[in-house]
Amino acid sequence: MSDNNVQIFDTTLRDGEQVPGCKLNTDQKLIIAEQLEQLGVDVIEAGFPVSSPGDFKSVEEISKLVKNTIVCGLTRAVENDIKVAAEALKYAKHPRIHTGIGTSASHIKYKFNSNQDAILERAFEAVKFAKRFVEDVEFYAEDAGRTDNEFLARVCEMAIKAGATVLNIPDTTGYCLPSEYGAKIKYLKENVKGIEKAILSCHCHNDLGLATANSIEGVINGARQIECTINGIGERAGNTALEEVVMVLKQHPYLNLDTNIKTEHLYGISQLVSENMGIYTQPNKAIVGANAFAHSSGIHQDGVIKNRETYEIINPKDVGVTESAIVLTARSGRAALAYRAKNVGYELTKLQLDAVYANFLDFADVNKEINDTDIHQIIETSKVYQ
Numbered sequence: 348m349s350d351n352n353v354q355i356f357d358t359t360l361r362d363g364e365q366v367p368g369c370k371l372n373t374d375q376k377l378i379i380a381e382q383l384e385q386l387g388v389d390v391i392e393a394g395f396p397v398s399s400p401g402d403f404k405s406v407e408e409i410s411k412l413v414k415n416t417i418v419c420g421l422t423r424a425v426e427n428d429i430k431v432a433a434e435a436l437k438y439a440k441h442p443r444i445h446t447g448i449g450t451s452a453s454h455i456k457y458k459f460n461s462n463q464d465a466i467l468e469r470a471f472e473a474v475k476f477a478k479r480f481v482e483d484v485e486f487y488a489e490d491a492g493r494t495d496n497e498f499l500a501r502v503c504e505m506a507i508k509a510g511a512t513v514l515n516i517p518d519t520t521g522y523c524l525p526s527e528y529g530a531k532i533k534y535l536k537e538n539v540k541g542i543e544k545a546i547l548s549c550h551c552h553n554d555l556g557l558a559t560a561n562s563i564e565g566v567i568n569g570a571r572q573i574e575c576t577i578n579g580i581g582e583r584a585g586n587t588a589l590e591e592v593v594m595v596l597k598q599h600p601y602l603n604l605d606t607n608i609k610t611e612h613l614y615g616i617s618q619l620v621s622e623n624m625g626i627y628t629q630p631n632k633a634i635v636g637a638n639a640f641a642h643s644s645g646i647h648q649d650g651v652i653k654n655r656e657t658y659e660i661i662n663p664k665d666v667g668v669t670e671s672a673i674v675l676t677a678r679s680g681r682a683a684l685a686y687r688a689k690n691v692g693y694e695l696t697k698l699q700l701d702a703v704y705a706n707f708l709d710f711a712d713v714n715k716e717i718n719d720t721d722i723h724q725i726i727e728t729s730k731v732y733q
């Protein structure tokens with residue numbers, strides 16, 4: 348892995364699956380895991396093995412199936428969780444245990460009724476115990492987004508001392524501003540003793556719609572792993588969307604940060620996850636939404652027909668979408684109508700186009716979107732064609 352490579356840690360099957368009302372069975376998880384490996388993710392977080400026999404089985408089966416990608420299981424800083432995760436991961440070629448504990452003042456007080464020293468001790472013991480089973484141990488400081496930076500640095504030092512090689516800094520509640528999250532990562536890079544033995548990981552939630560921006564600020568400031576889900580699914584407002592962070596890095600090469608993702612698989616896996624989870628993706632969703640490459644206003648359509656780059660910053664083929672769509676509505680102009688008419692076999696002269704366009708506007712005012720059959724009908728019933 349080069350210094351500029353950002354590892355993609357996919358948690359669709361763990362944090363993503365925490366979407367209320369969504370459940371995947373083991374077979375569905377296996378199908379998705381196989382596609383995640385094809386996509387080129389570096390880590391698949393397959394589940395939380397102690398949480399249920401079903402999750403245990405899924406982690407075990409995914410461990411058997413996946414060949415080259417790291418398979419990870421989540422635990423609390425609890426010995427039994429760690430033992431169960433190790434058991435579920437025993438067939439994995441590259442197993443990782445992801446253990447951790449809440450570190451913010453409110454987690455320490457209300458969740459654990461504890462104190463900072465006890466949390467430091469539990470962090471150390473959990474990582475040390477996990478190291479008995481696997482070499483690759485990632486530590487998470489839950490609610491790191493709202494944890495005091497000095498204390499967070501001490502927690503990270505403890506985890507590194509016990510053998511953690513990845514330090515996950517979750518903005519669990521999606522509260523941080525990008526500048527704040529970036530500064531947190533920078534602070535840890537500069538102040539944690541032994542940080543050269545570990546990489547920092549961004550794990551951002553989307554409660555304020557900032558998960559992608561925060562993750563990008565994180566890697567700009569030195570983190571080298573992003574934890575994310577397909578379509579940004581996850582509890583509450585979801586997690587960082589994998590397709591978004593990957594394409595931000597790809598479309599901004601001057602950042603000099605890359606990933607191992609084969610981006611042309613992004614649209615396909617988005618559809619696969621959406622269908623299996625029964626969660627429909629909003630049409631205006633960046634990168635993979637139905638309208639992400641659709642143009643409907645006359646000015647934009649005219650520009651895109653002349654040159655795609657006038658209104659598109661991504662080539663749709665790069666994310667697995669065959670082509671941009673020119674959608675005909677009452678807001679469309681003559682250029683779009685001529686383009687769509689040509690696609691269904693009509694080369695209209697200027698005179699014909701004027702007549703057809705008038706007929707089209709009457710039709711489009713009544714019917715929201717015009718399909719290919721409508722185009723035939725509009726042209727054939729236009730005066731100039733009769």
Ligand code: KIV
Pocket residue numbers: 362487488489490515517518519520550552
């Ligand atoms: O959001 C979070 O803090 C988490 C951890 C359990 C890693 O998902």
Ligand code: ZN
Pocket residue numbers: 362517519550552
């Ligand atoms: Zn999370």
